[in-house]
Amino acid sequence: MRRRGLLHGTAAAGALLTGGVLPYALTAILAPGEARPRRNHLRPPGAPRDDEAFVAACIGCGLCGEVCPPRCIQFHRRDGGARVNTPYIDPGQRACTLCGKCMETCPTDALIRVPPADAAMGLARIDRTACYPWVDRGICGACVTVCPLGGRAIGFDFANIYRPVIRKGCVGCGLCVEVCPHPSKPIWINPPKQSTNSVGEV
């Protein structure tokens, strides 16, 4: 009789535990994890450099996206595993204008209010084997013209005044990527971690 009670108890506890874990298992199946973040996926400005800290602080409320005037902030809606519902910016589609509304509205410490020059979303890189002025296919300068930080982040090369070079002040907003007329986008944004060394050189 006691063994039976024990058996029933174990079964009940098992059923309870299954019930408790079931919703989370379902979400894990529904949003499969991404092995690697894709190139050009940036966090919004004001996010900590450490992506783990960002994911731990983001509650997935979507407020940053809801105030973004260019609607550049997108969300991991169907992927990302534990990162599901966190925001990202794909500057190839639409880039951040550093207006700062997302930092102001974020209720948590996922996005901290910083001046645009300290946003640290990443660092732009230029492929000098494809960029039109760098391969002498014409003069362009779209990236330099559009940069919201002016001469601090991107400027023209000293030797050839049509060739763009990245400077130390770049925060990686990605507007240069958005406007780049080259079909293969020879300018892109590296995440902030890898970009701490060899500024502006490829």
Added chain:
Amino acid sequence: MTAAKRKPFFLWRHLNKLRWLSLSLVFAMLVALPCLHVYQTYRAAHAYDLLAPSEQRFYDIMETLTSPLTDDPAEDLDVVKGSTWSGNFWGLKLSDPLAALGHISAGLTLYWPFLLTALIPLVITAIFGRIFCGWLCPANFLYELNTNLTAWLQWAGLKVGHRRFDRRIKYLVLAVGLLLSVFSGSIMVAAVYPPAIVGRELYYGIAQGGFGVGMVFFAGTLLFDLLVARRGFCRYLCPGGALYSLLGRYRLVRLRRLVEACNDCRKCNAVCEFELDPWRDGFGQECTNCAACIAICPTNAMTFDIRPFDHPEQGPGHLGQRYRRGREEQMDEAV
């Protein structure tokens, strides 16, 4: 015999209508805000001439709706943003206490500017109990409509679910969610919490070009309610409901049966979405103060009371047969 003359305040019978109004308004807000955001982005970009005809129609509608309110929609409409999970209302930031708890457990930090946004909901819950579930939750709005659908299906002769489980499972869901948040370093409860899902998915669907996975999960919970247990997710699985139940355990404002006006018809038990036992004074911590039992009571025997505990069971209603029979027996014994 002064007690027999106690009558509930007459407006409380109509609170349930007010509750439906509140639920509809919250849901309408969650639909309207993403639309307003899309309109704002069009305005900010001065993009009218670049839009497709359907988008221009949308722009015109939104312009007609908002022009009496503001001249500068791109800036002025930012005053209300967000959802019930976390929102910004005229400068007042409010968040779900579950979001605060999830934030603490995922980062193992206390970030006060965020935790303070959950303070007002916390105090309201301590006074009114699970009022968020009954009065504001956008998922509850859909779940209650789903209950009506269940009733129609049943009327049409289809089989619907009426299984019962242990109500304590949801506390386990909450505990497991917080533990998973600690170990995974991301706020796991947000992914299984229907009000957060509904707010988010409406935004994704309208402004981001498509629903996310949360919609699949939410559809699953609707089916669960339909086929397995009536209002099953709220009652057995919702981690937020569990948190609000715990916070509202000693709530001050609670429902109470006036035993001298009760006729034991048990309509309150039938109408209770959470299958509580108002007829036997069994409200407990799970009651959402939704006031459906007040609205349906034919003898005005349900009212609000201010006390931190439920009344102990008061026995059969004085207008009911059982009470009268008992009285007659007592009279016989006395004679």
